[in-house]
Amino acid sequence: MVAKSNKVKELLTAKKIAIPLVIGIGVxxxxxxxxxxxxxxxxxxxxxxxxxxILVALLMMVLRDVAYMYRIRMLTDKHISWRNSFDVIMLWEFSSAVTPGAVGGAGVAVYILNKEGLSVGKSTATVMTTALLDELFYVFTVPIVILFIGTQHLFPIELQKEIFGIVLNVKGIFIVGYCFTLLLSLIIIYGIFINPNGFKNLLVKIFEWKLFRKWKHKVVQVGDDIITTSTELRNKSFSFWTKAFLATLFAWTARFWVVNFL
Incomplete structure (x- = not known):
């Protein structure tokens, strides 16, 4: 485990993070x-x-990361120690901050977890599950907020934006975003919990293309690992998922409270 942890730390050494850090702080x-x-x-x-x-806002940031650490330990069956989970979350957060969200967050997270000793398939399934929990937090809390506050106070700004030739106001953009998040959640649920075999077959078909064919044998192994991990996750108890979702709830609530205390 020590060797694996050292590999993770080598991903973002001081020399490697210096340039983006200086540029980011400067901008x-x-x-x-x-x-x-x-x-x-x-x-x-x-x-x-x-x-x-300021002090309470900093405390909320600590609470957020502790909740993330607890969640990643649960989802990996405590394969990662508290100390190493701190490294993983910090590297994950840093990578998400300095790279495009669609590429950096999930892609780097899979790589980091793999360096911690998890198979690529289990790493992929773990990252997809964390994404699912994050999306479900949004999917569940939005209707609750609207129920208590109403849309009038949520969308006070009159703003219009054209998307694919359709002009939408703030409320319309929000609805489109919410529907996309809901669709993404359903896709993850289907791929991990309902039909992992179909998800594997889709990956294999994609990597049968000439451009990706040389990685096909690795993708087959990834698919097998995802199926194995899916079986493990589907057999988890209700209390396991309750704790995982509560950790997600604490993490995101603390994230929003940072702004409230500033």
């Missing part, structure tokens, strides 16, 4: 400096309440 500082309304900034009261808010 963020530029936009923050140029976009700040200094008149409003000078109205900030630098009292005890302000610093308590």
């Amino acid at each position: 963020a500082f530029y936009f923050l400096w140029s976009g700040t309304d200094w008149t409003e900034f000078n109205k900030i009261k630098w009292g005890g309440r302000f610093f308590i808010g």
